[in-house]
Amino acid sequence: MPDKLHTKYVLDEREMPRAWYNIIPDLPHPLAPVLHPGTRQPVGPDDLAPLFPMGLILQEVSTERYIEIPEPVRQIYTQWRPSPLYRARQLEQALDTPARIYYKYEGVSPVGSHKPNTAVAQAYYNQQAGVKKISTETGAGQWGSSMAMAGAFFGIEVEVFMVKISYQQKPFRRSMMQAYGATVHASPTNLTQAGRSILAQDPDGLGSLGTAISEAVEVAASSGGTIKYALGSVLNHVLLHQTIVGEETLLQMAQADDYPDVVIGCAGGGSNMAGLAFPFIRERLNRGLNTRFLAAEPTACPSLTKGVYAYDFGDTVGMTPLMKMHTLGHDFVPAGIHAGGLRYHGMAPLMSLLHEDGILEAQAYAQNNIFAAAVEFARAEGIIPAPESAHAICAAINEALEAKEAGEERVILFNLSGHGHFDMAAYDAYFEGKLQDFEYPAEAIADATTRLPQVDETALVPGD
Amino acid sequence: MPDKLHTKYVLDEREMPRAWYNIIPDLPHPLAPVLHPGTRQPVGPDDLAPLFPMGLILQEVSTERYIEIPEPVRQIYTQWRPSPLYRARQLEQALDTPARIYYKYEGVSPVGSHKPNTAVAQAYYNQQAGVKKISTETGAGQWGSSMAMAGAFFGIEVEVFMVKISYQQKPFRRSMMQAYGATVHASPTNLTQAGRSILAQDPDGLGSLGTAISEAVEVAASSGGTIKYALGSVLNHVLLHQTIVGEETLLQMAQADDYPDVVIGCAGGGSNMAGLAFPFIRERLNRGLNTRFLAAEPTACPSLTKGVYAYDFGDTVGMTPLMKMHTLGHDFVPAGIHAGGLRYHGMAPLMSLLHEDGILEAQAYAQNNIFAAAVEFARAEGIIPAPESAHAICAAINEALEAKEAGEERVILFNLSGHGHFDMAAYDAYFEGKLQDFEYPAEAIADATTRLPQVDETALVPGD
Numbered sequence: 018m019p020d021k022l023h024t025k026y027v028l029d030e031r032e033m034p035r036a037w038y039n040i041i042p043d044l045p046h047p048l049a050p051v052l053h054p055g056t057r058q059p060v061g062p063d064d065l066a067p068l069f070p071m072g073l074i075l076q077e078v079s080t081e082r083y084i085e086i087p088e089p090v091r092q093i094y095t096q097w098r099p100s101p102l103y104r105a106r107q108l109e110q111a112l113d114t115p116a117r118i119y120y121k122y123e124g125v126s127p128v129g130s131h132k133p134n135t136a137v138a139q140a141y142y143n144q145q146a147g148v149k150k151i152s153t154e155t156g157a158g159q160w161g162s163s164m165a166m167a168g169a170f171f172g173i174e175v176e177v178f179m180v181k182i183s184y185q186q187k188p189f190r191r192s193m194m195q196a197y198g199a200t201v202h203a204s205p206t207n208l209t210q211a212g213r214s215i216l217a218q219d220p221d222g223l224g225s226l227g228t229a230i231s232e233a234v235e236v237a238a239s240s241g242g243t244i245k246y247a248l249g250s251v252l253n254h255v256l257l258h259q260t261i262v263g264e265e266t267l268l269q270m271a272q273a274d275d276y277p278d279v280v281i282g283c284a285g286g287g288s289n290m291a292g293l294a295f296p297f298i299r300e301r302l303n304r305g306l307n308t309r310f311l312a313a314e315p316t317a318c319p320s321l322t323k324g325v326y327a328y329d330f331g332d333t334v335g336m337t338p339l340m341k342m343h344t345l346g347h348d349f350v351p352a353g354i355h356a357g358g359l360r361y362h363g364m365a366p367l368m369s370l371l372h373e374d375g376i377l378e379a380q381a382y383a384q385n386n387i388f389a390a391a392v393e394f395a396r397a398e399g400i401i402p403a404p405e406s407a408h409a410i411c412a413a414i415n416e417a418l419e420a421k422e423a424g425e426e427r428v429i430l431f432n433l434s435g436h437g438h439f440d441m442a443a444y445d446a447y448f449e450g451k452l453q454d455f456e457y458p459a460e461a462i463a464d465a466t467t468r469l470p471q472v473d474e475t476a477l478v479p480g481d
Numbered sequence: 482m483p484d485k486l487h488t489k490y491v492l493d494e495r496e497m498p499r500a501w502y503n504i505i506p507d508l509p510h511p512l513a514p515v516l517h518p519g520t521r522q523p524v525g526p527d528d529l530a531p532l533f534p535m536g537l538i539l540q541e542v543s544t545e546r547y548i549e550i551p552e553p554v555r556q557i558y559t560q561w562r563p564s565p566l567y568r569a570r571q572l573e574q575a576l577d578t579p580a581r582i583y584y585k586y587e588g589v590s591p592v593g594s595h596k597p598n599t600a601v602a603q604a605y606y607n608q609q610a611g612v613k614k615i616s617t618e619t620g621a622g623q624w625g626s627s628m629a630m631a632g633a634f635f636g637i638e639v640e641v642f643m644v645k646i647s648y649q650q651k652p653f654r655r656s657m658m659q660a661y662g663a664t665v666h667a668s669p670t671n672l673t674q675a676g677r678s679i680l681a682q683d684p685d686g687l688g689s690l691g692t693a694i695s696e697a698v699e700v701a702a703s704s705g706g707t708i709k710y711a712l713g714s715v716l717n718h719v720l721l722h723q724t725i726v727g728e729e730t731l732l733q734m735a736q737a738d739d740y741p742d743v744v745i746g747c748a749g750g751g752s753n754m755a756g757l758a759f760p761f762i763r764e765r766l767n768r769g770l771n772t773r774f775l776a777a778e779p780t781a782c783p784s785l786t787k788g789v790y791a792y793d794f795g796d797t798v799g800m801t802p803l804m805k806m807h808t809l810g811h812d813f814v815p816a817g818i819h820a821g822g823l824r825y826h827g828m829a830p831l832m833s834l835l836h837e838d839g840i841l842e843a844q845a846y847a848q849n850n851i852f853a854a855a856v857e858f859a860r861a862e863g864i865i866p867a868p869e870s871a872h873a874i875c876a877a878i879n880e881a882l883e884a885k886e887a888g889e890e891r892v893i894l895f896n897l898s899g900h901g902h903f904d905m906a907a908y909d910a911y912f913e914g915k916l917q918d919f920e921y922p923a924e925a926i927a928d929a930t931t932r933l934p935q936v937d938e939t940a941l942v943p944g945d
Contacts, residue, residue, distance in 0.1 A: 024559040027491050095488040096567075096863050103560075107634070125589055127863030129902065169860040170571070192905035195912060196859055395660055396633040399560050399591030438593065438902040441653035444660050 024106055026269040028099035033091065034264035036083035037257045040295045040367060043082070043302055045374050048253075048366055049341035050477060052328060057472055060338050067238050068246040070146035073139060076254040084257065086138075093137045093170055097126040098261065102269035103433075107397040109417070116420035116427040117275060118413055121266045121293060123434050124400065128193065130435030131289045132163035132249055135258035139247045140167035146245075150174040152236040153247040154204065154229030157183055157357030157405070158190025159435060160249030165199035176244075178204040178212075178232040181224035183357050190439055204229040211235050211334045225350045226361050227333030234336050250286025251331060251340075251365045259292025262432065267296055270430070277308060277430035279416055283408035284312035284321065284379070285358050287365030289434040290409075295367075297430075298376060311416075312368065312379040313408035315387075317455035318351040320344060320364040321372055321379035323462055328472040329363060339470055342369040345457070346465025352455035354384050355443035356404040380412060383454040387411045388447040391437070403435040404443055488570055490733040492563035497555065498728035500547035501721045504759045504831060507546070507766055509838050512717075512830060513805035514941060516792060521936050524802050531702050532710040534610035537603060540718040548721065550602075557601045557634055561590040562725065566733035567897075571861040573881070580884035580891040581739060582877055585730045585757060587898050588864065592657065594899030595753045596627035596713055599722035603711050604631035610709075614638040616700040617711040618668065618693030621647055621821030621869070622654025623899060624713030629663035640708075642668040642676075642696040645688035647821050654903055668693040675699050675798045689814045690825050691797030698800050714750025715795060715804075715829045723756025726896065731760055734894070741772060741894035743880055747872035748776035748785065748843070749822050751829030753898040754873075759831075761894075762840060775880075776832065776843040777872035779851075781919035782815040784808060784828040785836050785843035787926055792936040793827060803934055806833040809921070810929025816919035818848050819907035820868040844876060847918040851875045852911040855901070867899040868907055 041048060050059035062074045069077070076084060086094070105118040123131035143151060151173055155161025161177040168175035177199050184191055184203035194201050204224045205212040211231035215222060222228075230248070237246035248255060270276055280297050282290025294310050301308045312321055324343040331337035333347055343364040345351075351360040364372075371377040387404065390411035395401045402410055409431040420427035437444070446452050505512060514523035526538045533541070540548060550558070569582040587595035607615060615637055619625025625641040632639035641663050648655060648667035658665050668688045669676040675695035679686060686692075694712070701710035712719060734740055744761050746754025758774050765772045776785055788807040795801035797811055807828040809815075815824040828836075835841040851868065854875035859865045866874055873895040884891035901908070910916050 023494065024556065025494050025561075027493060029491055030487065030489050092488065092570075097489075106556075127859075127865065133863075166863050170863070188909075189902070189905035192909045193865060193902075196856060196865055196905070196908050198860060392660060395591075396662060399597075399630050399634070401591065401657060401660055438653070438657075441656035441660070445652075445656045448659060 023273065024104055026102040026272045028265060028268060030095040030099065032268065033094065033099050034261060036085050038260040038264060038296050038299060039079055039082055039084055039257055040298065041253065042080050043299055044370065046370065048370055052339040052472060054330065054335060054338055057339065059477065067242065068234065070142050070148060070245060072142035072145055073254050076257055077252060086261070087141060090138050090141050094261070099265045100125050102266055104273065105398055108394060111393065111397040112414065112417050112421065114417040114421040115424065116417040116429055118417055119270070119273070119277065119430045120433040121262060122400070123262065123289070123432065124436035128159065128162045128166055129438060130159040130163070130403065131259060131262060131292060132160045133166060134261055134292065135249065135255045135288065136163035136167035137170065138258045140171040140173055143173060143245055144171040148173060148245045150176065150244045151247050152176045152233040152244050153249070154178045154226060154233040156180050156226045156360055158187050158194070158439065159358055161199070161201065162190055162193045162197065163249070164247055165194040165197035168199060169197045175199040176236065177201045178206065178229040180204055180226055180229050180357070182353055186442065187439060204232050206232060209235045211336065214334070225333060227347055230332035231334035231336055234332060238336070250288040251363065253367060255288050256291040256295070256365055256367055259288045260295050262292035263294060263296035266293060266430070275428055278428045279309040279311055279430070281311045281313060281409050281412045281429065281431035283359060283405050283434060284314050284364065284368065285361050285405065287368035289432050291365060291368055293432040298371070310377045311412055312377055313412040314379060314381050315354055315356055315359050315408065316381040316383045316457060317354045318345065318360050319381040319457050320362065322381045323457050324364065325462065325466055326369060326373055327469050329469055331363060339472060340366045342366045343372065345462065346468060348468060349461070349465050354455060355440060356408065358405040359408065382408050382411045384452050385447065385454055388444065388452060390414050400433065401437045402433060403437045404440050406434045409433065487737065488568055490566040490736045492729060492732060494559040494563065496732065497558065497563050498725060500549050502724040502728060502760050502763060503543055503546055503548055503721055504762065505717065506544050507763055508834065510834065512834055516803040516936060518794065518799060518802055521803065523941065531706065532698065534606050534612060534709060536606035536609055537718050540721055541716060551605060554602050554605050558725070563729045564589050566730055568737065569862055572858060575857065575861040576878065576881050576885065578881040578885040579889065580881040580893055582881055583734070583737070583741065583894045584897045585726060586864070587726065587753070587896065588900035592623065592626045592630055593902060594623045594627070594867065595723060595726060595756060596624045597630060598725055598756065599713065599719045599752065600627035600631035601634065602722045604635040604637055607637060607709055608635040612637060612709045614640065614708045615711050616640045616697040616708050617713070618642045618690065618697040620644050620690045620824055622651050622658070622903065623822055625663070625665065626654055626657045626661065627713070628711055629658040629661035632663060633661045639663040640700065641665045642670065642693040644668055644690055644693050644821070646817055650906065651903060668696050670696060673699045675800065678798070689797060691811055694796035695798035695800055698796060702800070714752040715827065717831060719752050720755040720759070720829055720831055723752045724759050726756035727758060727760035730757060730894070739892055742892045743773040743775055743894070745775045745777060745873050745876045745893065745895035747823060747869050747898060748778050748828065748832065749825050749869065751832035753896050755829060755832055757896040762835065774841045775876055776841055777876040778843060778845050779818055779820055779823050779872065780845040780847045780921060781818045782809065782824050783845040783921050784826065786845045787921050788828065789926065789930055790833060790837055791933050793933055795827060803936065804830045806830045807836065809926065810932060812932060813925070813929055818919060819904060820872065822869040823872065846872050846875045848916050849911065849918050852908070852916060854878050864897065865901045866897060867901045868904055870898045873897065
């Protein structure tokens, strides 16, 4: 039984874990190879070299279980890490539940979310490779502001393609990137072929994460090697960097003398959920535990619950390598929900595989439900969550109420990936009853499937 | 010499100090009595009872050196306290200074500033007195959102009069208060006599903190005892509650094996500066140290550097008791600088007295300078500061550069009272070159002095 009065479990920076955890060697089944978009055959490290520095490429394909966090990255992590683990005592009381609810809070980072965990690492490996400029995209702006900050720390210029609807709705995230010294464009732009082709089809289009990725990739790919590209989720190395979250949480749960029955995260590209969950999945596999893992996604963009598991592009135009993942189709443009960070057509290959293997459950939530959960949480715990993180809260509250109904002491752990201080317009819309709930139409998935890239999986070299 | 690599000094919640520090018994000279606005004679506790619960009134006049923090307040404090103390290693490097710079960061609270330290305490004592509703005012919204959150925690309804210009410029702080369940009005309103009389003089007026205070005080005073009033700065009990900041910092500086030569805070009403400084002033007085204390205020509202030390009202209309303090005159409406939390005509009586006694230095800074300092800080340390806190940063950077010039190892400590995530429009204006620098006109102070309330101080009972 945990200490009755403890609310916040902190670690000194000297207790911060020294390695990221790579789940690849522990997977029950091997990850499907990444394919070249032209040849549709497995890519090697050199194929990725135009986009990423070799340090990150080697992490992308590494089979080492632990990868040491470089000292300069650790030093910057200490700016906000180790982040606190909270016991949600006031929420438990409000719900009158026998469940014990814990949340890891990543909103203490300077930009207010978990994204700097990988942005700082990516900036470091780029700097080591002598890179002077990085291009990237951003949806809601969490990732773009993290990359902008990391660029400022390592003296790297950052150019951000920000989805136009977010650029208009969230001007303050744009301001934040500029405060860190980054250049920000509303995507689609006229600056790239990809942008121009999308604008030709729809001059008033509000953009999508897939399109912004196409633009940022094009800038790097056509730079002759002077500009590299950075992605804020989906890829193995990004999920790897986030595992610092779960490694810390394991130590903090031990401080609390408790252990989760269910681990929850919101899932867009998959990195914040993976960051918390992967070290706990390792413990489940190694120690034969029954821990459940639950990904919370929006009904408007339900890649895990409604998507197909197939090879697809990471971007809209089809410039990126093909990854086997849960996808709603690379040309799917999700409805304009306020959880902009979850509006992505695909799901990280690692998360997708774990879902296929039955380790990772998934559940989709409608927008008004997640805001109701967010407000209940804010009034009990104080922290106003980002709409993305509110999906995890909604799932956690459901679990706590189920536990109450069943009269059981369920231990619930979730990742509160960020605060909602840049999302107050969404709260206004919720209180004014103006939020629409979007359901992903059943026929859309069948339609999108017809445009998936064709891959003959039997022709792939086995074991690659 | 401090540990070379330590960046962040954390305390476990069980190490959190158990008492607030009351500086009154340690003052070199007694504090001038608070006067009744009608009789202009010293008020007793009963005179304040229409506005405040007795628990807070007794703290206002207490001469006990330490006042124990009640357990329910401590429990809520642990949501974000103890807050971290940072060594600003990256800023030191950017400035190439031999100075060691430390900052206490209060932006980790759920609303992003130091204000909940007193809001939670005030809500608690009101709840203990059976109060069901609190009226208050807010400028930039930091205080209003803190009181709204504290009200949600203790089941107390909160009504906020928000200065109209802030209501319009900072809609998201309004949203935040509403998310916590508070009612928010743009002041001046038609709901109070005070508001109506101000509107009659100037129907398009954008309001001021003084006017909003008049409205909130009137709501409480005319409620027949059912509604109490709460203030976010200036008063002794408010400064008292903030001393948890300095008490923690003393422990953390000891962890760092270091001690400040100069302690800095921004000063509007004076509470965040007092919170950090008072425990260090105690140490200076008790241990005969030479520690300097520097209040950083805006040139647009320079109550310490340009104001007179005299009796004045706390509000515009003249409803509050008279306090002896540095003041620019109760009808002074400061220019619309973005540091809304520093736009107050007066300064806490305790801070004012310490300035008179030569313990507290003061320096005024222009708006463009403080934003330049804020941007330099953000690019080095990551945290984007509130414009209020940027005054302290500006002062700290000046001290660090002086130390560099003098070639001395000055140890600088400042209070980073909050983050600037709700202030990005101000950063935009700065980058666009649209920020105006305001100087308080020399003739204004002479003019304002003519309207100060007349008090015959020789007629006051000595020693009161």
